[in-house]
Amino acid sequence: METPTKRPLLKTISSNSFRLRSPSLNSVRLRRIFDLYDTNHDSFITIDEISRALTLLGLDADKSDLDSMIKSYIHPGNAGLTYNDFVSLHSSINDLLFGLEDLQKPAATKEEQEESDLKEAFKVFDENGDGFISAKELQMVLGKLGFTEATEMERVKMMISSVDLNHDGKVDFSEFRDMMRVLDQ
Incomplete structure (x- = not known):
């Protein structure tokens, strides 16, 4: 049986639904996502929790890639990402995925x-x-x-x-x- 190839995580999540233009709406949605990922409700999202959530979404990310991408956002001594760390991670991914797109797209009225x-x-x-x-x-x-x-x-x-x-x-x-x-x- 052939095993599915793993695609880079950032390429698979590049969609407009990932980004919101209104900061206050983004905050509410990010809070909901954080709460969903934090399956044990300890106010931290671990690499394992993110990996499980991505797998449920059909995004098989290599755990070591995920770890290296997220590790720099986890403060020393913490078990995982706090909500504020998660917001920072989201902002960085948003800038990486959509920064150029904003320059190429005609401005909406x-x-x-x-x-x-x-x-x-x-x-x-x-x-x-x-x-x-x-x-x-x-x-x-x-x-x-x-x-x-x-x-x-x-x-x-x-x-x-x-x-x-x-x-x-x-x-x-x-x-x-x-x-x-x-x-x-």
Whole structure:
């Protein structure tokens, strides 16, 4: 039986979904990824945890390559990457993968960029990807961000109902976009 060849990790993850243009959205998404990788919830992501996560994603990275790439981001005495180390690693990979692409791509109009950023923001809240933000999803994101409102489902439901124009108990992208535009004024 033939064993699959291992591709360099950086070449296999070069996609626009890896990068977000809005720093605050990137922070929320990176926190979610960090929490998913930190399988034992010790606030560190080890090389083994990253390797397992990449394997589950279908990205078979050579563990020694992974170790050499990540080792410089792990502070001496730590078992793995802290969240801040993970952010630094992500930033370096982002610069490496997308730095030249930004120079070659025509600039998006302000409206196109705004729409794109809003779609990315919506995806952060729409955790199950069904096209709606439910009260439960909003509660999860607020909790990860440390907002006290996350502890009271009634307050979360009130937040949903305040922007839920069609009264279906969920926020769709159009309602989300309208809410964000009002907040931006």
